[in-house]
Amino acid sequence: MTAIDVTGARTPEAADVITGARERIDALDDRIIGLVQERMAVSAVIQEARITSGGRRVNLSREMDVLNHYSGALGKPGTALAMTLLELCRGRI
């Protein structure tokens, strides 16, 4: 397959732009995945400390703050993103 086929562009110039930008997106996705994994580790520390102290894994009022933070910055899809992050960090409830 040529670069034009792979990118869906109709000209070599557009294919070059798309190929370069996709490399940046792949690098950004690697960083985002790393940040999500870091968030999961920090969240686990908090949950462990709370459970060890006799508390519950989940704290719904804090989760509302997290949801509002994401929806405030990213709109309605931000809520879905935050819910996915919360599920990754504390499992399903």
Ligand SMILES: C=C(O[C@@H]1C=C(C(=O)O)C=C[C@H]1O)C(=O)O
């Ligand atoms: C990390 C915490 O514990 C849980 C996980 C949360 C998170 O990953 O953001 C938020 C609330 C809790 O359900 C916390 O209370 O801050």
